[in-house]
Amino acid sequence: MRVFGDPLSLILVMIIVVALGVAAVVGGELYARHRATSVLKKAVECVSGDHASVSLGARPFLLQLMTGNFSDIVVETGGSQLGKAKGMKLHMEIADLRLPSPGNPHGTVGSLNAEISWSNNGIKQTLQDTVPVLRDLMIAVTTTPSDGTIQMQAGPSKITVRPQVTDGGLALQVLNFSNFGFTLPRESIQPQLDAFTSSATTNMPTGIHADSVQLTESGMTARFSARDTSIPVAQADPCFASL
Numbered sequence: 001m002r003v004f005g006d007p008l009s010l011i012l013v014m015i016i017v018v019a020l021g022v023a024a025v026v027g028g029e030l031y032a033r034h035r036a037t038s039v040l041k042k043a044v045e046c047v048s049g050d051h052a053s054v055s056l057g058a059r060p061f062l063l064q065l066m067t068g069n070f071s072d073i074v075v076e077t078g079g080s081q082l083g084k085a086k087g088m089k090l091h092m093e094i095a096d097l098r099l100p101s102p103g104n105p106h107g108t109v110g111s112l113n114a115e116i117s118w119s120n121n122g123i124k125q126t127l128q129d130t131v132p133v134l135r136d137l138m139i140a141v142t143t144t145p146s147d148g149t150i151q152m153q154a155g156p157s158k159i160t161v162r163p164q165v166t167d168g169g170l171a172l173q174v175l176n177f178s179n180f181g182f183t184l185p186r187e188s189i190q191p192q193l194d195a196f197t198s199s200a201t202t203n204m205p206t207g208i209h210a211d212s213v214q215l216t217e218s219g220m221t222a223r224f225s226a227r228d229t230s231i232p233v234a235q236a237d238p239c240f241a242s243l
Contacts, residue, residue, distance in 0.1 A: 033061040044075055048090065051078045068099040079117070084130060087122015087219075091115045112208060112226040119219040123150070131192045143215040149175065150215070156180045159189060163220055168209035170222055171197050 037054050044052040056064075057072025064070045072095055079089035096110025124141040140153045150172070152159040157179045161172040172193045174186040207229035213222040 086125035
């Protein structure tokens with residue numbers, strides 16, 4: 001019996017085979033993309049302490065897995081916190097991420113751009129939590145974009161600082177510190193602010209460094225970047241256990 005003697009039957013069989021192949025590829029693509037997105041999202045949420053979203057771009061993810069080159073990754077957090085920094089939101093774009101290989105044991109990041117937004121209320125909460133002298137005293141934090149300063153009213157104390165980029169990180173330079181109307185040495189508060197900003201924004205992985213900082217009426221926005229840097233050897237961290 002000639003099952004495929006009819007040309008129409010042969011064409012139908014070929015169409016079915018192609019359709020099944022496409023379905024298998026599409027199914028594999030969707031599963032791999034969903035799995036990778038879920039794993040990355042979980043890691044980011046663990047590190048930030050906030051909910052997050054992850055996008056892997058339009059390029060077929062199975063092809064990215066085969067080549068070990070990821071061309072377009074976008075990460076964004078919700079804005080509740082970023083680690084110890086309350087009220088901080090991250091938007092990060094990574095391009096040309098290459099995984100470790102025999103010829104490149106550490107892997108590289110071709111381009112990384114990140115923007116961090118920090119609300120006035122978040123600055124207030126964070127400084128209350130991390131700077132002992134300000135704990136239980138912080139009343140208000142306001143920003144003045146026209147002169148690039150942040151004013152902090154802490155009980156009877158008034159502190160004026162200017163955010164700036166220093167040594168690849170962010171610093172809060174104390175311009176004025178007064179208590180009950182009397183001017184106090186800036187050095188009495190500067191080390192504590194330095195310790196906070198240093199732990200939050202310097203010595204970051206993958207060669208990330210601060211490029212600029214600017215103030216808005218509602219807070220502060222800083223931009224960070226990295227170019228053609230090696231991925232450091234991963235350390236034991238429960239947040240990355242599933243990667």
